[in-house]
Amino acid sequence: MTGDQPREIAVLGGGLAGLSLVLQLLDHGVKARITVVEPRHTYTDDRTWCFWDTEDHPFRHLIADRWPTWRVHDGTRAHRCTGTCAYARLSAGDVYAHALARIARAPNVHLWRGTRVQRLDGRRVQTDAGTLAADLVYDGRPPRLPETASGTRLLQQFVGRRIRSDRDVFDTSACELMDFRLPQRHGIAFLYVLPHSPREALVEATVFAATRLPAGRLDGLLDDALAQRLPSGVETLGSERGAIPMVPNLGERASGPGVIPIGTRAGAPRGSTGYAFLPIQRHSRALAARAARGTPGPVRMRGRITDWLDRVFLARLIARPDAAPDDFGRLFAGVPADRLVRFLMERGGPLDHLAVMTALPTGAFLRHAAAVSLPRALRPHPRQRAPVADADPDSPVPRS
Structure with a gap:
């Protein structure tokens, strides 16, 4: 059963989620007037999105780098994996430029830059540039970070630099997903290296911790790692930093009829990994x-x-952060690459889930599973009757 399309749509936030939604609305033939309210005045190449290249999306042709092989170093030994799907990197600058160009060509889309939402009253959006009365509001504003029922919550914090060396130092055939040969004093810490050429790479220091760390501590961690691993003569081309909530089922419920959360507000970052792009x-x-x-x-x-599953894994990370390097090493050494990729990219089936669970310390994870209560997690919630994105009938991506 179908009804009439909305005539006036407001999208609060012109980041990845807001821009992706606008492009999909255009691709699906939605003719409504679409107003995007975005606080920034200009878009810069301020971040990188990475994922395994498992499926199509509007930005796939912009992928800047692909690596057929990836490595994880658990602190004792390196595990090298090669799968059917490459690990991929997208530059925010390329994504923004593509989306903004399409928006500029669409007569029904209007981007209000440098505009902040002052108040959302039902479907009336009060901004510092005026009031919007919309039939439909997609809310992509940054969310509050609630504590979950099981108390599992971490913050994935990172600082990265795009660097250039004066000599060939990077292996472009593989990326370094996690190198745990960093001090583990402040949380679960690892180095992340995405080589662009033998002389250029994005290098990030990442820490999973329950509290936010001072920026200087993350910078110091990265400085020390670069000093130990790279020769002198390194130039910094750019930098990025951020914090990703690792909270299972982060998504907020709609604040009222016709108001729909998107992006992080809808729970986009996966609780156990932080992957959000796909x-x-x-x-x-x-x-x-x-x-x-x-x-x-x-x-x-x-x-x-x-x-x-994310609640179980987060409970393990919080209870035994010292075991994290070994746990991740077990995953990448013990699970076939394609199975693990399907699991990480949320395309996995029961056999993929089983392979992941049996690669980890069974007794410990069964205890964590009991603690977060499987029956409660599977019981339908009477106020959550929305379909799941993966199960949408218009999705061209088959489940594994």
């Missing part, structure tokens, strides 16, 4: 399909099984 693409596609059918409404970011 979930945002699936979620945007599913939301746009509903709007095009005249039945707009919320869509769950992911299924309850995935949320439960």
Whole structure:
């Protein structure tokens, strides 16, 4: 059963989620007037999005680097993996330029830069540039970070630099996903290296911790790592930093009829990994399909099984941070590459989930599973009846 498409749509936030949604609304033939409210005045190449290249999306042709092989060093030994799908990197600058060019060509889309939302009153959006009265509001503003029922919560914090060496030092055939040969004093710390050429790479220091660390501490961690691993004569081309909430089922419920959360507010970052790019693409596609059918409404970011698995793994990370290097080493050494990629990118089936669970210390994880209560995680919630993005009938991506 279908209804009329909305005539006036407001998108609060013109970051990745907001821009991805607008492109999907255009691709699905939504003719409504779309107003994007974005506080920044200019877009810069301020971040990098990475994922395994498992499926199509509007930005796939912009992928800057692909690595067929990836490595994880657990502090004792390195594990090298090669799978069917490459690990991929997208530059924010390329994504923004592509999306903004499409928006500029779309007569029904209006981007209000340098504009902040002062108040959301139902579907009336009060901004410092005026008031919008919309039929439908997609809310991508930064969310509050709630404590979960099981108390599992970490913050994935990172600082990265795009660097150039005066000599060939990087192996471009593989990326370094996690190198745990860093001091583990402040949390679960590792180095992340994405080589662009033999002389250029993005190098990040990442820490999983329960509290936010001072910026100087992260910078010092990266400085020390670069000094130990690279020769002198290194030039910094750019930098990025951020913090990603690692909270299972982070998504907020809609604040009222016709108001739909998107992006991090909808729970895009996966609780156990922080990966958000592909979930945002699936979620945007599913939301746009509903709007095009005249039945707009919320869509769950992911299924309850995935949320439960994330709660179990986070409970383990919080209880035994010292075991994290070995646990990640077991995953990459013990699970076939394609199975692990499907699991990490939320395309996995029961056999993939089983392979991941049996690669980890079984007794310890069973105790954590009991602590977070499997029956409670699987029990349907009466106020959460939205479809799941992965299960949307218009999604072209088959489940594994």
